[in-house]
Amino acid sequence: MASVFEQTIARNERIEPRDEMPDAYRATLVRQIAQHAHSEIIGMQPEGNWISRAPSLRRKLVLLAKVQDEAGHGLYLYSAAETLGVSRDELDEMLRTGRQKYSSIFNYPTLTYADVGTIGWLVDGAAICNQVPLCRTSYGPYGRAMIRICKEESFHQRQGYELLMTMMGGTDAQRAMVQESVDRFWWPALMMFGPPDDDSPNTAQSMAWGIKRNTNDELRQKFVDMTVPQAKALGVTLPDPDLVWNEERGAHDFGQPDWEEFWQVVKGNGPCNAQRLAHRRRAHDEGAWVREAASAYAARSQHD
Ligand code: BYC
Secondary structure, eight states: OOOHHHHHHHTTOOBOTTSOOOHHHHHHHHHHHHHHHHHHHHTHHHHHTTGGGOSSHHHHHHHHHHHHHHHHHHHHHHHHHHTTTOOHHHHHHHHHTTSSOOOGGGGSOOOSTHHHHHIIIIIHHHHHHHHTGGGGOSBHHHHHHHHHHHHHHHHHHHHHHHHHHHHHTSOHHHHHHHHHHHHHHHHHHHHTTOSOGGGOTTHHHHHHTTSOSSOHHHHHHHHHHHHHHHHHHHTOOOSOTTOEEETTTTEEEOOOOOHHHHHHIIIIISTTHHHHHHHHHHHHHHTHHHHHHHHHHHHHHHHO
16 A cells, blocks of 8 residues: 555645655755755855956845845755754765765856856756746745745846846947857756756656656756747857757757766866865854854853
8 A cells, every 4th residue: 555655745745844754755855955055055156256346336236135045045945954854064064075966057167247147047047947846846845945946046047137138238348258158158057957867867766756847858958948039139149059949849959068077077076166165164164153152142042
């Protein structure tokens, strides 16, 4: 007879923290939610790089707000993971010691201010594509966290697109800067969806459990189809000679990213992996006094 867990999944209902669940379901969720949380926290670095050099007060305020939102997303996700029996300290340690992953995209540098716009447009755009279906994931706390995150990601995507639109209406040098940025970020953005389905060890089981609602390739296709008209409206070229509308499929055909590069970045050998982790470790060490002060205050408040 099917277990209560299996029946709940079959009815497409939610699993909640106190419900019985297979160890492997719990472990998969911890892996995915933690990786997602770490991505938000590490994802603050590439854009944070430009806060002190934003070209106007308005751009600075928008960028500050966005980077702060990412910290918030990390915290919602760590809280969701904590409902599965791991602590935020343990997860943070796994990030700092390289035992848990974060998204490959954040191991690429942000070389120009146009990258702030491109990250909003393409990286947050890819994030939305990937994360909207996660609002319907089978684990309650994760799905509920995703609803709020997706609302904020929509604003992030729009601010990026608006920034690029403004630059495209500027000088030739600004337009060239946008195109150069799109050329660098296009393929890494496609890699965010994970390896092709044939090479994705986790997809089949995660789909069966309702953790993932679409495969990596399905979402990559959706992202390409959504982005092509936006690129046209913006006036930039996507750097893929194989990108063409396929009438029969009612979707775009497109080239494959360099999957060897993807696995190298995932293994820690991307352009900025060492820098991102070193920065995270330094921030952790330099924040020790804050944690000590907060713990001392909490202990004293308990006695009062
Ligand atoms: N980067 O079997 P697969 C954001 C790993 S935050 C690194 O397909 P799965 C944002 C994968 O973990 C963006 N590693 O795995 C923030 C697995 O290794 P392990 C983050 C990757 O889990 C701030 C192995 O490769 N979004 O948008 O079924 C500013 C095989 O893969 C990547 C999320 O985390 C990658 N790109 O599917 C702006 C969303 N891809 O763990 C924006 C939630 C795969 O077995 N996560 N790997 O050792 C997911 O939806 C899924 O975890 C993935 C991968 C689609 C990413």
